[in-house]
Amino acid sequence: MELVNRTYLHLRVDVHSWIRTQYRSLQTPSCSPLSYWVLIAI
Structure with a gap:
């Protein structure tokens, strides 16, 4: 179970970095709420 938790944590970090x-590459105001909600949801 510990391994699963660690893997999940790494996955979260990767997703956050990607987002x-x-x-940063988009810098579009219309995209910011979406990114914000995705960060909250994860």
Whole structure:
């Protein structure tokens, strides 16, 4: 179970990093609420 938790945590970090990268590359106001909700949901 510990391994699963660790894997999930790494996955979360990867997703967060990816979202931040996408958000920076887009820099579009219309995308910010979507990114915000995705971050909250994860």
